[in-house]
Amino acid sequence: MYEFNLAGLLPYTGPLPRAIVLTLWLSTLSILLSVAVGVLGALCRTSTSLILRWIGGAYVEVLRNIPLLVVIYLIFFGLAQVGLRVDGFNSALIALTLNAGAYMTEIFRGGLTAIPRGQYEAARSQGMTGYQLYRYVVFPQVFRIIYAPLGNLMIGIVIGSSLASVIGVEEVTTWMRRAGDETFRYMESFLAVGVIYVVLAQTINIGRIVTGRWLLSRAPIGHRR
Amino acid sequence: MSTDPSSPVLRIEGLVKRYGPHLVIDGVDLDVAAGQVVVFVGPSGTGKSTLLRCVNGLEDIQGGRILFEGQPVLSRSSAIHAVRRRIGMIFQGFNLYPHLTALQNVTLAPVKVLGEPAKDVEERARGLFRKVRLEHRAHAFPSQLSGGEQQRVAIARALAMNPHLLMFDEPTSALDPETVGDVLAVMEDLAREGRTMLVVTHEIGFARHVGDRMIFMDGGKIVEDRPPEEMIASPENPRTRQFLGSILHH
Ligand SMILES: Nc1ncnc2c1ncn2[C@@H]1O[C@H](COP(=O)(O)OP(=O)(O)O)[C@@H](O)[C@H]1O
Ligand SMILES: [Mg+2]
Numbered sequence: 402m403y404e405f406n407l408a409g410l411l412p413y414t415g416p417l418p419r420a421i422v423l424t425l426w427l428s429t430l431s432i433l434l435s436v437a438v439g440v441l442g443a444l445c446r447t448s449t450s451l452i453l454r455w456i457g458g459a460y461v462e463v464l465r466n467i468p469l470l471v472v473i474y475l476i477f478f479g480l481a482q483v484g485l486r487v488d489g490f491n492s493a494l495i496a497l498t499l500n501a502g503a504y505m506t507e508i509f510r511g512g513l514t515a516i517p518r519g520q521y522e523a524a525r526s527q528g529m530t531g532y533q534l535y536r537y538v539v540f541p542q543v544f545r546i547i548y549a550p551l552g553n554l555m556i557g558i559v560i561g562s563s564l565a566s567v568i569g570v571e572e573v574t575t576w577m578r579r580a581g582d583e584t585f586r587y588m589e590s591f592l593a594v595g596v597i598y599v600v601l602a603q604t605i606n607i608g609r610i611v612t613g614r615w616l617l618s619r620a621p622i623g624h625r626r
Numbered sequence: 627m628s629t630d631p632s633s634p635v636l637r638i639e640g641l642v643k644r645y646g647p648h649l650v651i652d653g654v655d656l657d658v659a660a661g662q663v664v665v666f667v668g669p670s671g672t673g674k675s676t677l678l679r680c681v682n683g684l685e686d687i688q689g690g691r692i693l694f695e696g697q698p699v700l701s702r703s704s705a706i707h708a709v710r711r712r713i714g715m716i717f718q719g720f721n722l723y724p725h726l727t728a729l730q731n732v733t734l735a736p737v738k739v740l741g742e743p744a745k746d747v748e749e750r751a752r753g754l755f756r757k758v759r760l761e762h763r764a765h766a767f768p769s770q771l772s773g774g775e776q777q778r779v780a781i782a783r784a785l786a787m788n789p790h791l792l793m794f795d796e797p798t799s800a801l802d803p804e805t806v807g808d809v810l811a812v813m814e815d816l817a818r819e820g821r822t823m824l825v826v827t828h829e830i831g832f833a834r835h836v837g838d839r840m841i842f843m844d845g846g847k848i849v850e851d852r853p854p855e856e857m858i859a860s861p862e863n864p865r866t867r868q869f870l871g872s873i874l875h876h
Contacts, residue, residue, distance in 0.1 A: 517721075522684055522717065522721060523717065523723070525684060525710065526684065526710055526713070526714075526715035527710065527735040527783075527784075528708065528710040528711035528735065528739050529707070529735065529738070529739055530707055533738055533739060542723075542724065542725050
């Protein structure tokens with residue numbers, strides 16, 4: 402008879418901390434890089450240049466319509482076939498970044514298009530350079546708009562990082578399969594990892610909320626209310 | 627900036643502005659001397675806003691030239707930022723920065739664009755809030771202010787840059803009638819201080835009280851340019867007469 406026994410996993414918890422760190426590291430890097438891709442992508446998609454708009458649009462449409470798993474295979478196995486070897490971690494990082502970058506682009510674009518023209522005109526009429534205009538007027542407003550959708554996407558990245566297990570990255574899902582195979586305690590390992598993902602995703606989410614509050618509370622200039 | 631007092635603050639020569647094939651400014655010549663208050667009137671769509679937007683390079687131009695304090699205004703050159711710092715613009719829709727308090731709206735550009743110490747700017751800003759009669763609202767966000775209050779903050783924001791020219795594009799058109807007077811009062815104070823101002827408005831009372839010149843525009847051209855009192859009393863051009871008639875009996 403099957404008997405639930407979480408303690409049966411105990412002998413295999415040794416590599417777990419490393420696996421958790423790797424999942425967190427992969428997710429955090431993917432989030433940071435995809436934010437950068439998203440900002441660039443959104444600036445392209447809202448650019449006055451037709452070519453940039455086209456490139457941004459094509460990127461989003463292509464990457465949104467290919468499953469993340471397929472992108473991971475393409476980079477890990479596909480590129481290897483044409484002689485470009487990328488290791489497992491970096492393949493997963495690139496794939497997650499490209500995939501999430503497409504969604505980031507759409508989130509940032511939504512934020513950018515929500516800023517009325519008058520804001521740009523007011524800032525320009527005060528002599529702001531392009532950098533100053535985005536830094537002090539546009540992005541702070543965009544940030545408030547995208548703050549919530551960004552949270553969903555960040556959690557999606559943490560969860561998506563589990564697909565790195567298919568190319569042998571030693572992260573949490575890989576640990577789960579191995580621990581299950583070795584102990585036959587599949588149910589226990591699945592449940593344990595399920596809980597671990599909830600905690601990791603919420604850790605990143607709380608990180609977002611704390612950073613967000615901190616950014617929002619900072620006055621752009623010397624004084625506060 | 628040493629400028630010859632006899633040379634105009636603003637000189638516009640043969641200005642042409644097109645949007646695609648659509649001719650919007652059709653050869654405008656205009657000199658504005660220091661301290662002059664020039665009021666622009668005319669039917670909607672005749673290029674009044676566009677003219678102001680060309681002056682600070684928010685629009686590129688297709689012909690003629692604009693000299694501000696002797697320097698050409700070139701919308702795509704890097705020198706345009708320096709020109710805009712010396713020209714304050716007030717918009718019909720206020721365009722305050724909604725994520726900043728009224729005070730921060732006023733201090734942002736002097737600190738970040740002019741690089742002045744925040745403390746000095748804040749002190750100057752407090753003075754400006756008194757000037758626009760909003761001392762008590764300095765820490766409110768734009769969404770907490772009435773239209774008239776927002777427009778007065780926008781005026782303070784423009785003044786904080788110590789501009790040499792102020793441009794108002796229908797500053798009271800989006801306001802509830804009861805708050806129009808507060809904004810006009812502030813503008814009249816500025817005019818009496820000897821500021822150089824370009825004002826697009828249909829507030830004939832303002833033109834009459836403090837305007838030095840009234841310019842009637844139609845079809846992208848200056849049709850008539852005279853002292854307000856004269857133009858209102860006896861418009862020369864039939865189009866001017868018709869237009870003034872329509873707004874005076876409103
Ligand atoms: N960005 C633009 N693109 C195309 N046409 C424009 C644009 N802005 C203004 N116009 C046109 O230019 C003309 C003059 O507009 P505007 O300067 O706003 O007139 P006014 O301020 O006198 O009402 C109008 O016919 C308007 O439709
Ligand atoms: Mg207009």
